[in-house]
Amino acid sequence: MIQLKKMAGRALLLAGAPGTGKTALALGIAQELGKKVPFCPMVGSEVYSSEVKKTAVLMEHFRRAIGLRIKENKEVYEGEVTELTPEEAPSQTGGYGKVISHVAIGLKSVKGSKQLKLDPTIYDSLQKERVNVGDVIYIEANSGAVKRVGRCDAYATEFDLEAEEYVPLPKGDVHKKKEIVQDVTLHDLDAANARPQGGQDIMAMVGQMMKPKKTEITDKLRQEINKVVNKYIDQGVAELIPGVLFIDEVHMLDIECFTYLNRALESSLAPIVVFATNRGICQIRGTDMAGPHGIPVDLLDRLVIIRTLPYTLEESVQILAIRAQVEGIAMKEDALARLGQLAEQTTLRHAVQLLTPAHVLSKNNGREEITAADVDEVHALFHDAKYTAQLLTEQVDKYIQ
């Protein structure tokens, strides 16, 4: 539903005991959505900063989770690089140094070719994008921004597998209008407009650093940006890509934040919000009321609640096997089964944490694979939360209370 954009402005709550895979599920959602959809994770307690207001922290994360795909027709020079020569001149400040006075670049397309003489600042962009002769690039005419599209397919080799992306020689003229697609978040726009970059020369940068204070992202600025964004959306220039805001440990938020969330979810520019909590009925922070999951009922009423259940033995074993594989740890079959049992007895997280020490132990004993005996040994060495609590009650007279 998120991918079909049917979820914007709605919210989910993942509720379940610790270690039932809530955080893992949210990260899985992020992976599935891919790079083009913004995913912004945060933990409830992050709102308590001494410098920024709680609602400002929430607001920033909200805006990081809303994407905008902007399509612009820009005047560009596009083609395969046929020549790339920085022209040097003696430094004007004297001394032995040489500076680059301009860059000569040749671009070729299907219809023609062009020789350009460019400003030295563009040379830096060309180097940053690692442009070489034979690459296909475009340069935006009014900003000088350089984008490397790929390597021209005339240079394609017969390897089956290669890191390089080959692209055909661009059609049309070198100098033309081209539709350029850019993915940004509302927060990117806020930040870019709060600190205008100005020219790229050193003096402009120094000037910025010497400014008494960085301009803040104010509500007024955000409203201005929303206005422009809405206009772009109406005109079809930009497309809204509602992403996901993930707030883990949501019971850490207080009533002020919850009230703010209630309102923010109703805004026309809202992401999909996924909350997670492992709390039952507990106090709603900032009030003396209790609520299910520490969340006020009016907010709870808006949420689709998904209960996460403890993993079964087979599932735990499967997850442990995946973890071991990811970390490059080899385990004997019975060791895995033993660790799975431990996960049942203690917690999955504890069992996952035993993987590395067990690996070290088996290596020190000159073995490649972890055995069940290794698992038993690390289990004896390291206590889990339940066991340590039990010990403390048993030996209550030995500790300082």
Ligand SMILES: Nc1ncnc2c1ncn2[C@@H]1O[C@H](COP(=O)(O)OP(=O)(O)O)[C@@H](O)[C@H]1O
């Ligand atoms: N489907 C899964 N695949 C791989 N690892 C998982 C999976 N589900 C849970 N885990 C692992 O189990 C542990 C507990 O899961 P987690 O998502 O942190 O629980 P919760 O957030 O509900 O407390 C973590 O170490 C996590 O990496």
Ligand SMILES: [Mg+2]
């Ligand atoms: Mg978690």
